[in-house]
Amino acid sequence: MDKLYHEKSLTKEEYITLIDNRTPQTSDYLFSLADKRRREYYGEDVFIRGLIEFTNYCKNDCYYCGIRKSNRNVSRYRLSEEDILQCCHEGYVLGFRTFVLQGGEDPYFTDDRICEIISSIRQQFRDCAITLSIGEKNKESYQRFFDAGADRYLLRHETANFSHYAMLHPENLSPQNRQQCITDLKAIGYQVGTGFMVGSPFQTSQNLAEDMLFLKKVQPSMVGIGPFISHKDTPFADKPSGTLDLTLFMIGLIRLTLPYALIPSTTALGTIAPNGRELGLKAGANVIMPNLSPVSVRKKYMLYDNKICTGEESAQCVKCLENRVESTGYHIVVSRGDCRGHCPRTPV
Ligand code: SAH
Numbered sequence: 393m394d395k396l397y398h399e400k401s402l403t404k405e406e407y408i409t410l411i412d413n414r415t416p417q418t419s420d421y422l423f424s425l426a427d428k429r430r431r432e433y434y435g436e437d438v439f440i441r442g443l444i445e446f447t448n449y450c451k452n453d454c455y456y457c458g459i460r461k462s463n464r465n466v467s468r469y470r471l472s473e474e475d476i477l478q479c480c481h482e483g484y485v486l487g488f489r490t491f492v493l494q495g496g497e498d499p500y501f502t503d504d505r506i507c508e509i510i511s512s513i514r515q516q517f518r519d520c521a522i523t524l525s526i527g528e529k530n531k532e533s534y535q536r537f538f539d540a541g542a543d544r545y546l547l548r549h550e551t552a553n554f555s556h557y558a559m560l561h562p563e564n565l566s567p568q569n570r571q572q573c574i575t576d577l578k579a580i581g582y583q584v585g586t587g588f589m590v591g592s593p594f595q596t597s598q599n600l601a602e603d604m605l606f607l608k609k610v611q612p613s614m615v616g617i618g619p620f621i622s623h624k625d626t627p628f629a630d631k632p633s634g635t636l637d638l639t640l641f642m643i644g645l646i647r648l649t650l651p652y653a654l655i656p657s658t659t660a661l662g663t664i665a666p667n668g669r670e671l672g673l674k675a676g677a678n679v680i681m682p683n684l685s686p687v688s689v690r691k692k693y694m695l696y697d698n699k700i701c702t703g704e705e706s707a708q709c710v711k712c713l714e715n716r717v718e719s720t721g722y723h724i725v726v727s728r729g730d731c732r733g734h735c736p737r738t739p740v
Contacts, residue, residue: 393418396648397425401608407601407645414641423640426647426676433652434678436722439729440713441490441523441656442483442684442706445693446471450496452527453562456592458623458694459496465625469689470500473509479684479706480513484520486710487726491517492546492681494525501526503533507540514541521728523585528569531576538580545577546585548616551592551599552606559594574610578737583730585614585654590642591634592620600642608649609739613731614679615646615653618660621696633696636665640675647676652733654679663700669713673720679729680717682709 393410396402402410410418447470448459459466471479480491491513495501506526513522524537525546534545549570551557557567577584588603589595607615619634639661646655656679657672665671669680683690683701690702701709717724 393422393425396645397429400649400651402604402649404598404601404605407604408597410645411597411600411638411641414637419637419641419644422644422648423675426644427674429647429651430676430678433732437678437725437727437729438673438717438722439490439654439679439727440488440710440724441492441679441681441729442479442486442488443492443494443681444471444476444479445494445683445685445689446476447495447498447501448689448693449498449500451499452497452565454565455560455562455627456589456620456623458626458696460626463625466694467692469692470498471686471689473512475686476509477512477516479686480517480520482706483684484517486707487724488684489519489726489728490521490523490544491684492523492525494546497527503529503536507536510537510540510542519728521730528573531580534573534577534582535580538582542582544583544585544614546614546616547573547577548585548587548589549574549603549606550588551595552588552602553599556594556599560592574612575739578610578735581737583613583735584610585616586610586612587616589620589634590617590639591632593628593631604645604649607646611650611735611739613652613654613733613735615650615655616658617642617646617655618658619664621660621663621698623694623696633664636661636668636671639664640671643672643675643677650733652731652735654729654731656681659683659700660696663696663698670716670720673717673722678722680713680724682706682713
């Protein structure tokens with residue numbers, strides 16, 4: 393642990409040893425080191441990102457995901473450009489300076505339509521960052537979105553191990569392509585976020601160690617991780633969910649490995665434990681991504697069962713989160729919350 397704190401990297405075997413032999417005591421020690429590191433780079437600041445889930449149509453069939461193409465029980469929706477801008481207006485008033493457009497891979501949203509939406513947000517909210525999370529596209533499309541005004545892109549690598557990737561996805565989705573997308577996004581100049589689920593079916597501690605090495609190589613600005621949570625209408629309905637303690641431990645390891653990273657304490661973490669997001673912040677996370685989607689569609693963007701915050705108005709959500717964040721001793725700030733480290737465009 394001390395070696396990781398000082399050298400900011402470990403070998404695969406060392407990561408495995410830490411993960412496999414963790415105890416409540418070693419975890420607490422890790423969190424104290426992670427907290428020290430996080431304060432060094434970001435003080436007590438917690439950045440908020442307004443998440444706008446603008447479509448739950450998806451052409452993909454990932455085995456873990458509730459809005460996968462084959463799930464007939466999903467009531468599908470798309471937000472209009474006006475709806476999306478309305479969400480941004482509400483969010484701006486509440487103090488958001490980053491908007492995250494997330495959705496399934498929905499062919500209705502052509503590059504032209506996405507560019508149009510980005511340009512409108514860019515024109516109306518000059519001081520805000522625009523983040524996209526809309527899956528795998530070709531480099532030309534990513535370039536067009538960037539030129540239209542997008543700043544950041546979230547694309548979790550899901551798992552760095554190729555055979556594990558094949559256990560989570562149908563054959564038409566390849567880890568090579570997903571990693572190529574991450575490379576392209578970085579080369580274009582996006583602040584890139586990647587990440588993985590903790591406790592996804594068939595995952596081993598060796599896989600998690602490989603994820604750590606992958607992060608070290610790619611040097612993303614943001615790393616999103618959360619527990620896998622089963623969804624009743626997927627092939628993984630009966631698989632156990634990831635645990636709180638392992639997810640928190642991985643957050644701590646990520647903070648020490650990539651000290652400058654922006655790490656969200658995710659909704660999935662808040663779903664498996666009532667105080668999960670507070671504990672995530674204490675383990676090294678420094679970002680919260682409240683939902684800005686209209687309440688009428690929130691229950692329809694169910695990636696996993698029992699997702700929290702699907703019944704409240706955005707303003708209520710922010711109030712609740714402010715209280716939760718204050719209880720940890722950190723503070724929400726009104727800021728774009730850009731990355732404070734140098735993240736090279738090519739892997740190291
Ligand atoms: N279509 C976009 C956005 C995907 S949703 C894309 O391909 O990137 C964002 C993330 O939610 C996914 O990357 C995945 O890691 C996570 N997710 C999906 N299903 C989940 C589940 N059942 N439990 C926990 N996280 C899940």
